[in-house]
Amino acid sequence: MKHLAALNTYFLKYKWRLILGLLFTAVSIVFSVFQPIMVRQIFDLLSHNLDEYRLLSDTGLKGAFRADFSRILAFYGVSILLFALLSGFFLFLQRQTLIVMSRHIEFDLKNAIYQHYQKLDLNFFKMHRTGDLMSRITEDVSRVRMYVGPAIMYASRTVFLIVIIVYLMLQVNPLLTLYTLSPLPFLALTIYYVNTIIHRKSEKIQSELSNITSIAQESYSGIRVIKSYVQEEASTAHFQEASETYKQSSISLAKTDALFQPVMALMIGLSVILTIFIGGMQVIAGNITVGNLAEFVIYVNMLMFPFLSIGMVASMIQRAAASQQRINEFLQITPVIADAPSATTASLEGGVHLDNVTFTYPHTGITALKEVNLRIAPGQKVAVIGRTGSGKSTLAQLLIRMYDPQQGSVMLDGHDVRNLRLESLRSQISYVPQDVFLFSDSIANNIRFGGPGADIQLVQQAARQASVEKDILGFNEGFETEIGERGVTLSGGQKQRISIARALLKNPDLLIFDDCLSAVDARTEKEIIGNLYAYLKNKTAIIITHRIFSLFEFDKIIVLDEGKIVEEGTHDELLSLNGYYSELYARQQSNEDDGVTE
Numbered sequence: 001m002k003h004l005a006a007l008n009t010y011f012l013k014y015k016w017r018l019i020l021g022l023l024f025t026a027v028s029i030v031f032s033v034f035q036p037i038m039v040r041q042i043f044d045l046l047s048h049n050l051d052e053y054r055l056l057s058d059t060g061l062k063g064a065f066r067a068d069f070s071r072i073l074a075f076y077g078v079s080i081l082l083f084a085l086l087s088g089f090f091l092f093l094q095r096q097t098l099i100v101m102s103r104h105i106e107f108d109l110k111n112a113i114y115q116h117y118q119k120l121d122l123n124f125f126k127m128h129r130t131g132d133l134m135s136r137i138t139e140d141v142s143r144v145r146m147y148v149g150p151a152i153m154y155a156s157r158t159v160f161l162i163v164i165i166v167y168l169m170l171q172v173n174p175l176l177t178l179y180t181l182s183p184l185p186f187l188a189l190t191i192y193y194v195n196t197i198i199h200r201k202s203e204k205i206q207s208e209l210s211n212i213t214s215i216a217q218e219s220y221s222g223i224r225v226i227k228s229y230v231q232e233e234a235s236t237a238h239f240q241e242a243s244e245t246y247k248q249s250s251i252s253l254a255k256t257d258a259l260f261q262p263v264m265a266l267m268i269g270l271s272v273i274l275t276i277f278i279g280g281m282q283v284i285a286g287n288i289t290v291g292n293l294a295e296f297v298i299y300v301n302m303l304m305f306p307f308l309s310i311g312m313v314a315s316m317i318q319r320a321a322a323s324q325q326r327i328n329e330f331l332q333i334t335p336v337i338a339d340a341p342s343a344t345t346a347s348l349e350g351g352v353h354l355d356n357v358t359f360t361y362p363h364t365g366i367t368a369l370k371e372v373n374l375r376i377a378p379g380q381k382v383a384v385i386g387r388t389g390s391g392k393s394t395l396a397q398l399l400i401r402m403y404d405p406q407q408g409s410v411m412l413d414g415h416d417v418r419n420l421r422l423e424s425l426r427s428q429i430s431y432v433p434q435d436v437f438l439f440s441d442s443i444a445n446n447i448r449f450g451g452p453g454a455d456i457q458l459v460q461q462a463a464r465q466a467s468v469e470k471d472i473l474g475f476n477e478g479f480e481t482e483i484g485e486r487g488v489t490l491s492g493g494q495k496q497r498i499s500i501a502r503a504l505l506k507n508p509d510l511l512i513f514d515d516c517l518s519a520v521d522a523r524t525e526k527e528i529i530g531n532l533y534a535y536l537k538n539k540t541a542i543i544i545t546h547r548i549f550s551l552f553e554f555d556k557i558i559v560l561d562e563g564k565i566v567e568e569g570t571h572d573e574l575l576s577l578n579g580y581y582s583e584l585y586a587r588q589q590s591n592e593d594d595g596v597t598e
């Protein structure tokens with residue numbers, strides 16, 4: 001329960017809706033209890049006057065009596081209808097305030113979680129599965145909404161109704177009240193118990209359903225592999241197996257569900273029978289009137305739903321507390337990579353200095369960089385080469401401060417990156433990641449991500465510089481072509497070049513290209529390098545690569561091996577070292593002579 005306290009700020013924010021909602025609930029209930037009171041009056045009127053009526057011998061008097069009585073009945077009928085309408089109207093207002101409030105809180109909570117996700121660092125995303133992040137922002141928020149909306153609504157109705165009705169019942173006959181109410185707590189407990197079983201089964205079904213969904217999703221995305229390995233049957237069998245489990249669980253839930261209604265009807269029936277039996281005895285003993293008995297039967301019926309809802313509300317609150325606990329767990333995580341209180345903004349020119357940097361990935365313990373020292377002057381072009389896993393991408397990650405090194409410091413133009421505001425730092429660096437990511441949007445908007453609001457000429461220019469313009473114009477809708485699930489399928493090389501165009505559009509003084517030409521053919525590669533040469537004229541560029549770009553004159557090439565800089569110098573200097581670089585160069589040259597490109 002203590003986890004739900006986090007929601008109090010929202011109740012405070014929407015206090016007027018909450019107060020009004022509770023007020024409407026009370027008014028609606030007050031109007032609803034007039035009905036049994038009036039029914040009692042009619043019954044009493046009837047039973048008191050029936051004997052007198054029978055004794056009347058004069059037909060004229062009898063007729064006048066009947067006419068009077070009809071008028072009274074009509075008055076009661078209209079009054080009951082009026083009170084029912086008023087009660088219904090306030091019930092409508094109650095839902096309009098409390099349920100609407102819950103939708104507002106749901107909206108705020110979802111946005112708060114999403115905003116928090118945006119602030120968290122990469123390490124957090126590495127440690128939590130996407131499905132987990134998704135379920136906290138969707139399913140968990142929905143369960144919490146059941147507490148801030150329906151649970152509060154039902155609970156307040158229950159409390160008001162029970163207080164008012166029990167008070168009215170006690171006024172009539174305390175003993176009958178006791179007997180009538182005695183089965184109701186059992187009813188609440190049974191509902192709570194059955195609800196818990198239903199909930200457990202529904203949870204199981206939910207996770208089986210998401211399993212089926214991910215099996216189907218994976219088989220759609222991997223359809224080419226499935227077909228080429230002739231695994232259609234195996235894939236179908238796998239799906240069928242998951243569907244069978246889901247079917248069995250659903251049948252089991254249907255059985256429990258089927259039991260729910262009859263058990264409820266039985267409990268309600270028992271209460272009514274008990275009321276009529278004990279109430280009838282009390283009428284005979286002269287303790288209560290026939291009207292009181294009719295009034296009690298209506299009270300019992302009116303109390304049924306509130307008692308039922310005790311069980312429902314209890315399990316709703318329990319589920320909401322568990323969900324809010326999961327949400328709080330994430331909301332309480334503070335990002336390790338965040339602006340220091342003293343962080344400043346600075347205009348960067350592209351000077352880079354790594355001073356004795358050692359970095360170990362926190363969740364795996366892999367030391368990816370060891371005592372790295374590196375100086376790059378503004379405007380220099382530097383290549384970073386090395387075997388796979390040698391730490392090249394990690395170097396890039398530290399420059400844009402996705403992680404902080406455990407030892408040493410990363411400095412840009414003399415500023416330690418930890419002292420710069422993240423927004424200031426990242427907005428002045430273009431980083432083209434190794435694993436390209438494009439949004440399900442138009443090509444133009446994907447490029448524009450590097451410069452929101454840029455006009456189409458600038459977008460086209462960036463595409464031209466990244467040698468992808470011709471490809472884009474080849475699509476029917478050109479730059480407005482949609483990409484993603486329902487759009488065109490781009491080749492790996494096209495995706496890489498669009499991602500380069502995005503980085504070029506940003507137009508900063510420091511650019512980092514992380515192995516982003518790996519899927520591009522040799523001719524296009526030459527073209528892009530030619531364009532980049534002109535584009536990067538006064539900019540600092542760090543190009544991480546597996547291949548040696550002989551066309552590009554680098555000011556410095558560094559070779560990383562197992563997280564250490566093992567070679568550093570110009571192309572000619574490195575060739576004369578006869579180390580990894582010259583070996584790679586020789587291998588590449590002979591491949592090119594054989595017509596093979598790596």
Ligand SMILES: Nc1ncnc2c1ncn2[C@@H]1O[C@H](COP(=O)(O)OP(=O)(O)OP(=O)(O)O)[C@@H](O)[C@H]1O
Pocket residue numbers: 126361364366367368386387388389390391392393394395434515
């Ligand atoms: N996010 C991560 N979490 C944990 N370990 C990582 C992570 N990224 C990389 N590593 C590890 O750090 C080491 C260096 O990886 P890095 O990606 O920097 O190498 P790389 O030289 O860029 O490799 P490649 O050329 O294959 O891209 C590797 O051992 C890798 O397994």
